[in-house]
Amino acid sequence: MGFWWRSLGGPPAPRAPLDHPLEADVAIVGAGYTGLWSAYYLKRAEPSLRIVMLEREFAGFGASGRNGGWVSGFFSGPPRVYERSGDYAALQRAMFATVDELGSVLGEQRIDADFRKGGHLGVALGHAQLQRVRSEVRQAGVHGLAREDLHELSAAELAARVRVAGALGASFSPHLARVHPAKLLRGLASAVTALGVSIYEQTPVSEIRPREALTPAGPVRARWVLRATEGYTCGLKGLERALVPMNSSMIVTEPLSEETWREIGWSGAEVLSDSANVYVYLQRTGDGRIAIGGRGVPYRFGSRTDGAGQTAPSTIASLTEKLHEMFPATAGVPIDHAWSGVLGVPRDWCMSVAADPATGLAWAGGYVGEGVAAANLAGRTLRDLILGRRSELTALPWVGRAPARWEPEPLRWAAIQAVYALYRRADRDERRAGRLSRLGRLVDRASGRH
Numbered sequence: 001m002g003f004w005w006r007s008l009g010g011p012p013a014p015r016a017p018l019d020h021p022l023e024a025d026v027a028i029v030g031a032g033y034t035g036l037w038s039a040y041y042l043k044r045a046e047p048s049l050r051i052v053m054l055e056r057e058f059a060g061f062g063a064s065g066r067n068g069g070w071v072s073g074f075f076s077g078p079p080r081v082y083e084r085s086g087d088y089a090a091l092q093r094a095m096f097a098t099v100d101e102l103g104s105v106l107g108e109q110r111i112d113a114d115f116r117k118g119g120h121l122g123v124a125l126g127h128a129q130l131q132r133v134r135s136e137v138r139q140a141g142v143h144g145l146a147r148e149d150l151h152e153l154s155a156a157e158l159a160a161r162v163r164v165a166g167a168l169g170a171s172f173s174p175h176l177a178r179v180h181p182a183k184l185l186r187g188l189a190s191a192v193t194a195l196g197v198s199i200y201e202q203t204p205v206s207e208i209r210p211r212e213a214l215t216p217a218g219p220v221r222a223r224w225v226l227r228a229t230e231g232y233t234c235g236l237k238g239l240e241r242a243l244v245p246m247n248s249s250m251i252v253t254e255p256l257s258e259e260t261w262r263e264i265g266w267s268g269a270e271v272l273s274d275s276a277n278v279y280v281y282l283q284r285t286g287d288g289r290i291a292i293g294g295r296g297v298p299y300r301f302g303s304r305t306d307g308a309g310q311t312a313p314s315t316i317a318s319l320t321e322k323l324h325e326m327f328p329a330t331a332g333v334p335i336d337h338a339w340s341g342v343l344g345v346p347r348d349w350c351m352s353v354a355a356d357p358a359t360g361l362a363w364a365g366g367y368v369g370e371g372v373a374a375a376n377l378a379g380r381t382l383r384d385l386i387l388g389r390r391s392e393l394t395a396l397p398w399v400g401r402a403p404a405r406w407e408p409e410p411l412r413w414a415a416i417q418a419v420y421a422l423y424r425r426a427d428r429d430e431r432r433a434g435r436l437s438r439l440g441r442l443v444d445r446a447s448g449r450h
């Protein structure tokens, strides 16, 4: 189990499994953020809807209970892919607004999830990473972002916020917040059940068909069946190659002493990353620890998912090393916990939301590593699509996309291993040469990631 659930004494008491066939207006498969936000907005808009959620384990078992707690106004995938189907800048604005929407629902529902909007620092560790930061800031301008959305900070400006050893500068964007993922999940699940949505746990769905989800207790028939299974989608019949379950791993320290925090700075709630090809992401938790995550073992043959989230000792060691490199003052601070999870990656690295009235099938996901805020936007968009309302949200370019399937094995495994091995090599080259590696750019292009 990840640190976040453990810090709350574990998930709430299990909810009952489904024990009989059922009819509903909307059946939602998967009780992570995507499923829960969709239920929340649908029920708020149309209280008479009968909505049931079918969850194989418990609400928040997946990435939603294990993530880095970045509520990010940015999203995955190259702009050119979204530009093919519409207005990329409109999607970007909608995502920025989503960070505030999420914060305001938490306030309205009185959910204390340690939400604080402190922005993001994309730290440059070395000259090559500084070039990457500058190029990202330039690219953001090309895609319509203003200076206040994303700009460069000098090394001194960064140090005034956080003292990161060896940092030559950073990018800063105000459009990110920090959250305690399991507190968000727990609060949202109780808000949804209070609205009258039934969540059935320990209820695996083996197959989704038009207007029907198959469970061990029999079929659940509904006008709409919403697939919200993200990194676990490959376990559903016929969807083995839809989304790859990519791993991400995290460690968290014990709480830092006041003296250590004084040495580091970081008195705000900014979330942090470095700017490598295979980057790490960090947050200062509400209770004064540092949580740091990264890719770890990227992918398991045959799209195997990780169950309870065991983490390889080599991954724990490399995350710990990175933490000590960035913050030498943490060298004596014990690591309290390590865990892993899977996120869903589509073949073109771009997220999607879709609902087809002809079949009653809907889905959202493929957020890569940036689904905390995007799942909220997905929930509001699915509300409008399912209720047949045309809105600004339903016109956004991630709506109705149908990404290509991944290659069959062993090609898929070989390609993903190669991509991450080459990115790691590019990072080593960049550290040595002090400039961006051509290899990294080649892999970006070949994999379609950027």
Ligand SMILES: Cc1cc2nc3c(=O)[nH]c(=O)nc-3n(C[C@H](O)[C@H](O)[C@H](O)COP(=O)(O)OP(=O)(O)OC[C@H]3O[C@@H](n4cnc5c(N)ncnc54)[C@H](O)[C@@H]3O)c2cc1C
Pocket (backbone or CB within 6 Å): 029, 030, 031, 032, 033, 034, 035, 054, 055, 056, 057, 058, 059, 060, 061, 062, 063, 064, 065, 066, 067, 068, 069, 070, 071, 072, 203, 204, 205, 206, 228, 229, 230, 231, 232, 233, 235, 236, 247, 248, 249, 250, 281, 293, 340, 341, 342, 343, 344, 364, 365, 367, 368, 369, 370, 371, 372, 373, 374, 375
């Ligand atoms: C370690 C880690 C760190 C991350 N950090 C961040 C971050 O800082 N910021 C960010 O924006 N994103 C982050 N992400 C990604 C983010 O957590 C996800 O994009 C988001 O939580 C996806 O939510 P979801 O509801 O779509 O999927 P999930 O939370 O994975 O939920 C899917 C649910 O479906 C259930 N399910 C699956 N198959 C079935 C079935 N057949 N029948 C019934 N139920 C089923 C699962 O048990 C699970 O509960 C991270 C992910 C990981 C793993």
